[in-house]
Amino acid sequence: MLIERLVIGDSAAKELLYDRYAGALYNITLQLVPVKERANEVVVKVFHWSFLHIGTFRTSGHRTLFTWLLRKTREFAIKEALPETALTGTELMKQEEGILQQFYLILPADQQQVFRLSYFKGLSITTIARLLALPEAQINEILKEAMKSFRQFLKKTWN
Amino acid sequence: MELKFYIESGIIESFVLGLATEEEVEELQHMRRLYPELDTEVEFVERRLERAAFDEPAMPPVEIRERVLQKIRWEEGHGHSDPSSNYTFINIQPKDGNHILVHRWWKIFFIIFFIMSKVFLFLAIFYYLKYRMSQEQQRSDNLHQMIRQEQTQSPLL
Incomplete structure (x- = not known):
């Protein structure tokens, strides 16, 4: 099994994991970091991290x-993300x-705002509350309503 | 019924996306221990998300794959040697016959040799000057002795 092979450091398994x-992951990274160079960095970091920390998968x-991997991708992407004011518009092709x-895009406006700040920006509930007063x-x-909607969205489209 | 309500609250999706708070994660893990069927539900949600993401993959540039794999090869090279590794060894040693390759210990040896030669040079100059001074001293002592002898002999004359 792939996980067992990764745990023992099998390099072919590492290549397989990447392939x-x-x-x-790159598709999702581009949604989080719409600048290609930074998205590339995120992918490299995620795989390097995964090779080192594969032992933590079982307890995760x-x-x-x-x-x-997606969870870690988001963490790295949030660190790599540029402020929106720094984007020129040409990089947003994947969004x-x-x-x-x-x-x-299917969420109501209030859920959109909270989900964007929480998932895409990585802000805590306290910070979002302060930002939106x-x-x-x-x-x-x-956010809970947004998660219920996400459940329905996944079930409806990819059940 | 209560479990169904818990599942429908979107807590699993929140956990999978990494949006659940620490307390919510702890609660979910506790619930998973109590109700093992929750594990199946977590797997369903994760598989759905995986399918969704796989529906439209965007492969990263080839050089990203190379960078990731290079790290694996580098680790292999430093961990255990793998004859199947496709590393290309580039010899940047000039082939003009004017250069030699020596062990790094020679560098330490030459530094010690250089310092010691300076110390010996200093000692050699120091003892030479000391020797010169003692010779001078001896010569002047002899001269004084001769003068004194001459002085003691001259009243008799």
């Missing part, structure tokens, strides 16, 4: 390698094509 997941609570962007409990509720 299997790089495309899907994830059942698939993809979502384990409306990805699954997360598709989901984002709303109580934390309300932000929590909005």
Whole structure:
């Protein structure tokens, strides 16, 4: 099995991991970091990290390698992301094509705003509440509603 | 019924996307221990997300693959040697016959040799000057002795 081979440091398994997941992860990375050079850096960092920390997969609570890698991809992407004012517009080609962007676009305005700040920007509930001048409990509720919508979105489209 | 409500709350999706708080993650893990069927539900959600992402993959540039694999090869080269590794060894040694390759210990040897030669040079100059001074001293002592002898002999004359 791939995980066992990765744990023992099998280099062919590492190549297989890259070949299997790089495309899907890169697609999501481009939705988070629409600048290609930075998205490239994120992918390199994620795979280097995964080779070193594959032993933590079993205790991560994830059942698939993809979502384990996706979680780390988002963490690195948030660190690599440029402020929106620094974007020129030409880099945003991938933004409306990805699954997360598709989901984002079907949300009501309040959920869109909270989901964007939470998922794409990596802001905490407290920070979002302060930014939007709303109580934390309300932000929590909005995010929960967004997650319910995400569940329905996934079930409807990829069940 | 309660479990269904818990699942429908979107907590699993929140965990999978990395948006759940620490408390929510702990609660989910606790619930997973109590209700192992939750594990199946987590897997369903993860598989759905995986399928969605795989629906439209965008392969990174080839050089990114090379960079990732280069790291693996480098680690291999430093961990254990693999004869199947396709590393290309580039010899940048000039082939004009005027250069030689020596072990790094020679560098330390030459530094020590250089310092020691300076110390010996200093000692040689120091003892030479000391020798010169003692010779001078001896010569002047002899001269004084001769003068004193001459002085003691001259009243008798």
